[in-house]
Amino acid sequence: MSFAEVFAPPALEAGTLRITPLGGLGEVGRNMTVFELDGRLLIVDCGVLFPEENQPGVDLILPDFAPIKDRLGEVDGIVLTHGHEDHIGAVPYLLKERPDIPLIGSGLTLALVEAKLKEHRLKAFTLTVTEGQREKVGPFDLEFVAVNHSIPDALAVAIRTPAGTVLATGDFKMDQLPLDGRLTDLRAFARLGEEGVDLFMVDSTNADVPGFTALERSIGPVLDQVIAKAPRRVIVASFSSHIHRVQQVLDAAAAHGRRLAFLGRSMVRNMTIAEQLGYLQVPEGVLIDYKKAKDLPDDKIVYMSTGSQGEPMAVLSRMANLDHAIEPGPGDTVILASSLIPGNENAVYRVIDGLTKLGANVVHKGNAKVHVSGHAAAGELLYCYNIVGPRNVMPIHGEHRHLHANARLAQDTGVPAERTILGENGTVVDLRDGVAKVVGQLDLGFVYVDGSTVGEITDADLKDRRILGEEGFISVIVVVDSATGKIISGPEVHARGFAEDDAVFEDVKPKIAAALTEAARSGVRDSHALSQVVRRTIGRWVNQSLRRRPMIVPLVIEA
């Protein structure tokens, strides 16, 4: 899977820190980095990646655990920087290999992981940490630093070792007036910078976005105004982990005398956790069960739902298809208070269009300021580089264009180009004496999850699926006499997803029979060889007569 040339790293010397990202470089998702020192391992994040349309039928993509698979006994812990799927989603799959690896993270992060583990019937050893806290985990001396992101309780982590200090930001932005008052702790960044940061690993997601991310609190008044003016029902869709956005919607509902009902399994689960842990303040008497909400007047209800990315099985898509108990109609207002994750445009616009057609007024990022990103834009990243003054930088979390843009920002602040590491998944970096350098490149793959199947799906299978999905298949069954090669029955020709009347095959059946008879006459008996004769004959025919290239499945049965 690696684009760079693969080469093995040397044996790791004592006292050198080795850093190997297994995911998150060259992609937005499945973030995971392995740190190794003196035979012990520390993992930071263990997330999933959601598939693209050229990976059909795949539910999730995991980091390739291969490099650590036989070394799980040496792992001292997994630090989880925050509770988003692309940072915690693969934890159950790793714990299935060794269930007692300790998990280290903030209260909210661990609560979300534990809810997920429960669904996989797993329990974990956990260590709850908070900003400012220092913990020794194996040979790694960890300090946790508050960062601001689109989920509460996110942490950066500084890893002090005899080989040098690494500061990994996790996902973050630098909202200077955050809703919960919890700033990205630039004082701690400054202090660590004074002490000396040898390797700065930085979120690249918005590195190619100029300027600064708008304040989260600029959203509240817009939501409030839209809800104030809404003549009938209001449906707000957002990420089920975006507790601050939900808080804003709750507050606006309360301000305008509306009650609020949560819709969607993950929304209900996460908000229950958030309220229990005190991250969500629910105004007295505002929440209502959605089944009871139907009895309220239309202008007294706000539904808070999942499905902001157009996911076909989520609440919002089902509403747009009139496949949900709540059927939007004229006068209803739907707010998509969320980013549009690249790749989801078609699905999201299909939902917006469906809702518009039903008569609803759809408010979204494209026509109103109802969302800001959770990631630091270029202007913010420059502050970080100047405050930290790192010796070496490795952009992480992003597609290649994001990593490149982030590297350029580091260089603009004075980090030398040769101290800026543009890696990819499997790039092995050694840190020693203030110098980080690439010492190897592992060949890592995609690990696909489909149903309960993990890691069995190969790229060849996906290629087959793409052919099947684009063109369908034609199967040809012929029963031949194993002694003489003579046709006993068939050829029968069946097609699926191919889109022609079966009568079209009457033309080719005599050609197949003739080709088989000819092959038998020249002594071919092997059913594989006969299958190839069938494949060639019908393949050539379908390509010439219909200009199509379906999958051909020849089945020659000897009887």
Next chain:
Amino acid sequence: MSFAEVFAPPALEAGTLRITPLGGLGEVGRNMTVFELDGRLLIVDCGVLFPEENQPGVDLILPDFAPIKDRLGEVDGIVLTHGHEDHIGAVPYLLKERPDIPLIGSGLTLALVEAKLKEHRLKAFTLTVTEGQREKVGPFDLEFVAVNHSIPDALAVAIRTPAGTVLATGDFKMDQLPLDGRLTDLRAFARLGEEGVDLFMVDSTNADVPGFTALERSIGPVLDQVIAKAPRRVIVASFSSHIHRVQQVLDAAAAHGRRLAFLGRSMVRNMTIAEQLGYLQVPEGVLIDYKKAKDLPDDKIVYMSTGSQGEPMAVLSRMANLDHAIEPGPGDTVILASSLIPGNENAVYRVIDGLTKLGANVVHKGNAKVHVSGHAAAGELLYCYNIVGPRNVMPIHGEHRHLHANARLAQDTGVPAERTILGENGTVVDLRDGVAKVVGQLDLGFVYVDGSTVGEITDADLKDRRILGEEGFISVIVVVDSATGKIISGPEVHARGFAEDDAVFEDVKPKIAAALTEAARSGVRDSHALSQVVRRTIGRWVNQSLRRRPMIVPLVIEA
């Protein structure tokens, strides 16, 4: 396919004008409208729609010609407003049904159509018209009006009939300082408005974009600056029909002592036509064949290529995959001077990422002002409504959210809601005595082109393809004795795109055999019924043991 309730229109009365859009409403593409008066038909535009990812393997989608299929002898002409694929692409498919329907359009439009017809081995009767010209076509009195768009020589058309006057804009914007000086002729719009426009059919593509489209000439200096600063080769990708953009690139190349080579079949073809007809002014000595361009120093060349939408087979994608004679590398500059058509984001970002990884500096709409849209935004549309002052409005060309937004703009300028027609494909509108109203709704479908197959692919086939593409298939072959139902050979189980070792099926084979034996014992002989037994047995097994739902193809052969 229709969402609205289908109902048959009444017989058309003499002297009433009937308007039926067959495509372009609820979608961006396959624009086509049929006008009928006193038994004669006029068609405006005849375009194609490009498939979305839920229409796998489809090459093109045509308008459903069903309502006029048996009436082609009554068609007096096809007006083509401009030369984009979504307005001319289906012409060859309609002319295959009746080759002598006259085509009416501007010089450039007809030249582009004729090049396309040649590829289909068709020749057409054409009538070249220009702005200001009036032509009587059957009972329809046509006047052509200049409009400004992202291709030169675009026309709106006014259709005067005894039943009233229709003004159809085609695709347009209102650049007030266009590069070729050819404005959207608001004086003509005003004159027609004075005379009385009974039905105004208006491009909705950008109706939900607030404000005004930036000037086309704001792009030139940006392109010029990027090319001036480029240290090595420059590769510019754009639409192969965007002659003005190509002109800007040619001028910038000439200004900086670079030569320019066209890449891509449609780019070469269209620019040859554009130069011959005088739409493209090629500075002396700038053009060079791309094969000779390799011998130039890197800082003396600009390549102008196709592939700005990430089309996998186009030049730019192949470059990004190092599958083209020109291999981009560090120091090269790639400019995507094009819009990002919704649905293409993944493909485009994959190309940007690939080029970035090769070391190229990629300049695109997201990080520089290298493109403006060709469609009027909301602010421009308001001008139009105020200048024309139409009695009735029907938004066309757009998804439902665009049509709704456009209807709202019309209403904001004083068009009554009941005179604003929100239709969809197949909506039948009658115009008489200054009143347009919906009198019917036809049930129209998608007509899919796949290879040389036109209209054979059904939605059931596409559903099959989606299942095959997501999950693959399992085929089970059993040969049974037709008399006794006893298994002679098999079950053989094969899977493709399913992604498990074939050994996994050893578990289920005895179950299938047992189920068949049981069925035979209870007297089942019919091979279809036996196939159902096989399908149920393996379907249940695969769902329970692997939580997957592949297509099951049981083949019970009687021998």
